Amino acid sequence: MGGLDVKRGDELPEDLYNSYLADESLVPTIEGKTVAITGTTSGLGVAIARAAISKKADLVLLLNRKSERASKAEEGLQKYKVEGSKTVIKTIDCDLMSFDSVKEAASVVNEEVKAYGGLDVLCNNAGIMAFDDDRTKDGFDVQMQTNQLSHFLLGSLVFPSIKNAAGKRGEARLVTHSSSARDFPKTLLGKYMEKSEPNTLGGNGAWMLSQAFLGKEGPWTRYGQTKLANSCFAMALAGKVGDSNVKSICAEPGYAVTALQNTKHMSVSERMDSMFPKQSAADGSLPAVMACFSPSAENGDFYAPEKTMTGRPKKVVAKGERQKTGFIGGTDKNTCDPKQQDLVWEACKKATGFDFDL
Numbered sequence: 001m002g003g004l005d006v007k008r009g010d011e012l013p014e015d016l017y018n019s020y021l022a023d024e025s026l027v028p029t030i031e032g033k034t035v036a037i038t039g040t041t042s043g044l045g046v047a048i049a050r051a052a053i054s055k056k057a058d059l060v061l062l063l064n065r066k067s068e069r070a071s072k073a074e075e076g077l078q079k080y081k082v083e084g085s086k087t088v089i090k091t092i093d094c095d096l097m098s099f100d101s102v103k104e105a106a107s108v109v110n111e112e113v114k115a116y117g118g119l120d121v122l123c124n125n126a127g128i129m130a131f132d133d134d135r136t137k138d139g140f141d142v143q144m145q146t147n148q149l150s151h152f153l154l155g156s157l158v159f160p161s162i163k164n165a166a167g168k169r170g171e172a173r174l175v176t177h178s179s180s181a182r183d184f185p186k187t188l189l190g191k192y193m194e195k196s197e198p199n200t201l202g203g204n205g206a207w208m209l210s211q212a213f214l215g216k217e218g219p220w221t222r223y224g225q226t227k228l229a230n231s232c233f234a235m236a237l238a239g240k241v242g243d244s245n246v247k248s249i250c251a252e253p254g255y256a257v258t259a260l261q262n263t264k265h266m267s268v269s270e271r272m273d274s275m276f277p278k279q280s281a282a283d284g285s286l287p288a289v290m291a292c293f294s295p296s297a298e299n300g301d302f303y304a305p306e307k308t309m310t311g312r313p314k315k316v317v318a319k320g321e322r323q324k325t326g327f328i329g330g331t332d333k334n335t336c337d338p339k340q341q342d343l344v345w346e347a348c349k350k351a352t353g354f355d356f357d358l
Contacts, residue, residue: 012257012280016312017047020286021054027293029056031085034116034165035292036061036109036158038094038151039126040077041069043258044177047285048123048292049077049089055293056085059116063094063105063126063154096126096150097136099352106157118165119158121292123175124151127226130219132204139195140351143219147226149193151176152233152348156356166245173247175291176234180252180308182332184224186215188232188340192225193347227252228334229344231302236341238300238320240358247299249291250317250335254305256284279310287313302332 020026035052039045040062052060062077064070074091081087090112094105113119127147136145155174166172192201202217234250241248258281287303290296290313297303300320305311316323317332324331334340349355 012278012283014280014282017280017282017286017289020289021051025295027051027055027289028295030120030293031056031058033057033120033169034059034061034113034118035121035123036063036092036113036119037123037125038063038096038154040064041067041073043281044253044256044285044288045125046073046077047282048125048288050080050282051285051289051293052121053077053080053087053089054082056082056087057120058086058088059113060087060089061109061112062089062091063109064091065095065097066093094154096146097138097142099138099145099150099153102150102153103157106154109158110161113161113165116165117168118163119161119172120165120169121173121175122155122158122162123177123288123292124155124230125175125177125288126151127177127179129223130208131222132219133199133201133222135196135198141192141196141201141222143222143226144192144229145351147223148229148233148344149348149351151230153352153354155237156352156354159356162246171245171247173249173292173297174234174237175288176230176248176250177288178230178234178250178252178302179223179227180254180304181220181224182227182231182252182335184220185228185334187334188228188343189225190343190347192222193229193344193351195351228340229347231332231335232337232340232344233348234302235300235317235320235335236345237356239338239341240356241299243299247297247301249297249299250302251287251291251313252302252304253284253287254279254307254311255309256281258284277307277310279305283310289313302335 095101237248302317303313306314
């Protein structure tokens with residue numbers, strides 16, 4: 001999900017995160033491997049990058065929109081390099097609100113990893129939450145393009161590098177970061193992935209909980225659609241790669257206190273840090289860290305916190321099969337629905353003009 005008070009979030013304990021990184025059976029050393037992560041200016045992205053760096057990845061690529069925050073993030077991550085490791089950390093400019101920028105970034109990624117024999121892990125982590133009913137220059141909802149469409153495009157363009165790494169080192173992964181907000185929509189609606197005029201997808205009003213549970217449209221509705229699109233995409237790709245040595249894995253952080261919810265659409269009465277148990281960004285990153293690096297991660301897995309909002313990572317979907325069923329939320333019925341998966345895949349292909357070379 002995210003959080004409001006970045007300073008307070010930074011003060012939350014990282015004991016669980018540190019214990020996982022210290023255990024080689026959970027998060028092993030990844031010397032010789034390359035990792036690319038979107039959205040690494042703060043919070044979850046930085047924590048995932050810290051894990052890759054501290055576990056001695058040879059190359060860690062930080063895909064961020066060009067900004068002072070991006071430069072400071074790269075500088076701050078340098079301190080996690082292990083003495084004697086070969087780790088190289090580089091920032092690649094990537095604005096997910098622009099398909100042209102994503103295409104340029106993908107080209108740079110492919111060139112950077114060529115000398116290393118391919119890309120072992122692409123972690124599509126970046127996301128925005130509850131933005132206004134605006135459009136990118138490409139004509140799509142700003143949240144849907146940032147959170148899903150551009151990540152589909154990026155993944156399709158670097159997929160040859162992912163396959164190269166899988167062929168040379170036995171496996172490679174594309175990891176998609178979703179959210180518990182995927183449970184809000186009753187179904188995935190294609191209109192959110194199509195070009196449209198501003199203020200035609202619910203506008204900017206309505207209380208968050210009325211959007212989540214009463215079917216009202218607004219910023220949170222659009223956000224929930226993007227997060228469901230994320231998980232459906234991850235499972236769709238898992239089905240398409242099948243028993244190959246490429247793995248598509250999904251993850252969600254529960255409620256980690258980050259800067260994500262610093263939005264004008266989060267009122268005082270909706271502050272989630274007062275509604276739910278919370279955890280540090282580092283601890284919240286663990287489902288994604290496991291998806292990226294765990295030896296036990298399989299194609300079609302989905303990691304989430306065991307206590308819903310906090311706790312150790314567990315598989316809520318294993319090899320594409322739901323681990324929880326019933327009538328209450330969190331069953332991932334939509335995520336594992338082939339019709340929903342096909343919908344998001346075809347919509348992404350149409351929006352971007354690209355497909356994965358499987």
